[in-house]
Amino acid sequence: MALLMRKVCGSFLSRLGSTSGRSSSEFPADYPSMGAFDQLPIDVFMQILRFLGPKEVARTSLVCKSWKLLASENRLWILFLQNGKGPWDSILFSETHLRLGIPSMTYFDQSPQLSFMNIYAMRAIVPGSVIIDGGSGYCKFGWSKYDSPSGRCATFLEFGNIESPMYARLRHFFMTIYRRMQVKPSSQPIIVSIPICHSDDTESARASRRQLRETIYSVLFDMNAPAVCAIDQAVLGLYAAKCTSGIVVNIGFHVTSIVPILRGKVMHEVGVEIVGQGALKLTGFLRELMQQRNIGFESLYTVRTIKEKLCYVASDYEAELCKDTQASCEVAGEGWFTLSKERFQTTEILFQPQIGGMRAMGLHRAVALCMDHCFAAEVASDIGWFKTVVLAGGSSCLPGLPERLEKELYKLLPPSISDGIKVIPPPYGTDSAWFGAKIVSNVSTFSEAWCMTKKQFRQKFRRNVTSLIGAW
Numbered sequence: 001m002a003l004l005m006r007k008v009c010g011s012f013l014s015r016l017g018s019t020s021g022r023s024s025s026e027f028p029a030d031y032p033s034m035g036a037f038d039q040l041p042i043d044v045f046m047q048i049l050r051f052l053g054p055k056e057v058a059r060t061s062l063v064c065k066s067w068k069l070l071a072s073e074n075r076l077w078i079l080f081l082q083n084g085k086g087p088w089d090s091i092l093f094s095e096t097h098l099r100l101g102i103p104s105m106t107y108f109d110q111s112p113q114l115s116f117m118n119i120y121a122m123r124a125i126v127p128g129s130v131i132i133d134g135g136s137g138y139c140k141f142g143w144s145k146y147d148s149p150s151g152r153c154a155t156f157l158e159f160g161n162i163e164s165p166m167y168a169r170l171r172h173f174f175m176t177i178y179r180r181m182q183v184k185p186s187s188q189p190i191i192v193s194i195p196i197c198h199s200d201d202t203e204s205a206r207a208s209r210r211q212l213r214e215t216i217y218s219v220l221f222d223m224n225a226p227a228v229c230a231i232d233q234a235v236l237g238l239y240a241a242k243c244t245s246g247i248v249v250n251i252g253f254h255v256t257s258i259v260p261i262l263r264g265k266v267m268h269e270v271g272v273e274i275v276g277q278g279a280l281k282l283t284g285f286l287r288e289l290m291q292q293r294n295i296g297f298e299s300l301y302t303v304r305t306i307k308e309k310l311c312y313v314a315s316d317y318e319a320e321l322c323k324d325t326q327a328s329c330e331v332a333g334e335g336w337f338t339l340s341k342e343r344f345q346t347t348e349i350l351f352q353p354q355i356g357g358m359r360a361m362g363l364h365r366a367v368a369l370c371m372d373h374c375f376a377a378e379v380a381s382d383i384g385w386f387k388t389v390v391l392a393g394g395s396s397c398l399p400g401l402p403e404r405l406e407k408e409l410y411k412l413l414p415p416s417i418s419d420g421i422k423v424i425p426p427p428y429g430t431d432s433a434w435f436g437a438k439i440v441s442n443v444s445t446f447s448e449a450w451c452m453t454k455k456q457f458r459q460k461f462r463r464n465v466t467s468l469i470g471a472w
Contacts, residue, residue: 046076054080054120077116081123086442093242094443095119101449103244103264122444129441130190132177133434134233136252137279137394140434141177144191144441149434151180155195166212170219178223185220189227189451191437192216193236196250196257199272206268217457227451229440232266234259236436237392240427245380246388247370249363249405251350251395252278256363258370262385271373273366277349277358279395283307285356286346293342298334305331306339307346313400314344315407317352347398351408364408371409375417389423394430401425 049057049071057080061071070076082088095114097103129144135155142150156173164172178185194216198208213230220228234248238261248259258273259266266272287303297303309329314320321341328338349356350363361369367389374386389409391402406423413421428435440450452460 042070045070046073049076050079058117058121072115072117074114074116077120080120081116084120089242090439091123091442093239094439097244098239098440098443099445099449101445119444123442126442126444126446128188129229129446130177130181130183130188131434131437131441132174132190133193133236133431133437134195135193135433136195136250136254139177140431141181142434143181144438149431151177153177153180166215167219170215171223174219174223186224186226189229189441189447190220190225191229191231191441192220193233193433193437194230195233196252196259196272199257199259199268199274201268201271214461217452217461221454221457225454227447227453228457229446229450229452231437231440232259233433234266234392235261235264236433236440237426238264238390238436239439240432240436241388241390241424242427243388243390243424245382245385246390247367247374247386248390248392249367249396251391251393253280254278256350256366256393258366260370260374260386262380267374267377267379270377270379271370273361273370275363275366276360277353277356279304279393281349281356281358282311282346282395285349286311286342288356289342289345290339295337295339297337302331302334306337308394310337310339310343311346311398312344313347313350313398313404315400315404317344317348320344347401350401351404364405364412367405368409368412371413371417371421384420387420387422389421391424391426392432393426396426397429 049060052060054077057071057076061068081091095116131140131142131144131149133140133149137155138152139155140149140152142148153176156170174185194213197212198205216230217228234250234257237248237250238244238246244264245262246260248257248261250257250259255278256275258275260270260272261267283300283304286307287297287300290297290303290306297306306329310327324340325343326338326340327343328336330336345355349358352362353360371386375383389405391397391405402423402425406421409421409423410418412418426432440446443450
């Protein structure tokens with residue numbers, strides 16, 4: 001301990017010049033004596049501890065009661081967390097909203113209930129997890145400790161022989177990902193995002209959702225996964241935006257889903273709206289427009305690439321028609337392509353489906369209908385819980401979409417509903433749900449609050465487990 005004391009003094013003397021210009025404050029009168037260090041202003045002393053680093057600060061808490069109090073100061077450990085791995089806003093969101101498993105209604109914001117010293121220590125020992133975002137077009141998978149997904153493959157709803165039982169397809173799907181990641185199923189916890197399906201609030205739809213979830217757990221535990229966490233994909237997209245309540249607009253591969261979520265729970269009873277067009281329809285319509293102009297291309301993949309590089313959403317469709325919007329892009333192996341009005345005509349079918357010959361509800365009308373249902377349901381004391389709209393899915397990354405949707409909602413809805421509406425673009429692009437799972441996987445209470453073990457699963461679903469394999 002004497003060596004540690006000398007290190008403290010050495011750090012102070014070497015850095016005194018850089019801290020002498022800072023505002024100072026004395027130790028509180030009722031604060032236990034710090035011995036020879038009583039003469040130091042408390043903020044200077046905090047800087048000394050900060051320079052020591054987390055491990056050495058934890059050791060100083062063993063010196064005496066006064067050192068223990070100072071070494072456990074939230075301000076100090078918040079600085080350590082801010083300088084560590086991961087964005088501070090994600091850490092703060094997860095620890096103040098997701099620690100209990102069910103999102104907390106109260107935002108603590110450094111309140112006495114939270115010890116960031118304990119949070120730092122607990123986050124350091126949270127095991128790395130395998131994250132699998134099922135997706136609707138393709139699946140993203142990777143390690144929770146990595147900065148981004150490490151691979152992609154077909155989503156499990158379309159994986160393998162679709163005529164095979166779901167249990168067999170899921171087992172094949174998970175084994176393929178484990179092989180690609182070169183990891184044994186028994187070595188790490190796993191988080192799986194459950195795609196949006198069976199969205200109705202009927203008894204049949206509820207049973208189908210429950211059966212899919214239970215089958216995922218059953219397959220993974222039969223493969224000896226130590227712990228499993230299965231969360232709705234839309235909820236993870238919301239978490240990626242640092243929110244626990246709102247409406248997620250997921251532009252999927254085949255359809256677009258408008259999902260109301262209250263404190264981490266999908267509100268099927270309020271109503272999930274489904275619009276019968278998604279990324280595939282946008283790509284198909286651009287193909288038609290290119291064919292009309294005799295623009296040659298080799299495959300639908302080429303068209304999709306052009307869509308992602310050139311297309312955008314017009315703020316005012318009629319006004320955009322009068323502008324020169326020509327632009328070009330290069331597709332590897334096929335050369336350059338030039339589009340003009342097709343750039344925004346392609347995406348306009350989201351708001352005016354009839355342009356593309358489709359009979360469907362416009363995106364803005366579907367979101368407005370969902371908001372109207374949320375407002376009428378009166379399910380929360382906070383009547384603004386649904387006014388945050390988070391976009392998700394690859395096509396939701398189209399430039400101009402958040403602004404156009406927000407503009408249309410303000411025009412459609414009365415002020416009592418529209419005031420305060422905010423449309424947020426996908427926080428992490430096409431990988432938002434994966435990053436939402438990453439936020440959950442690194443919360444300090446992940447293993448206890450979010451995961452289910454095989455024993456817990458057997459106890460909870462004992463009567464259903466034996467029937468799952470045969471039924472699916």
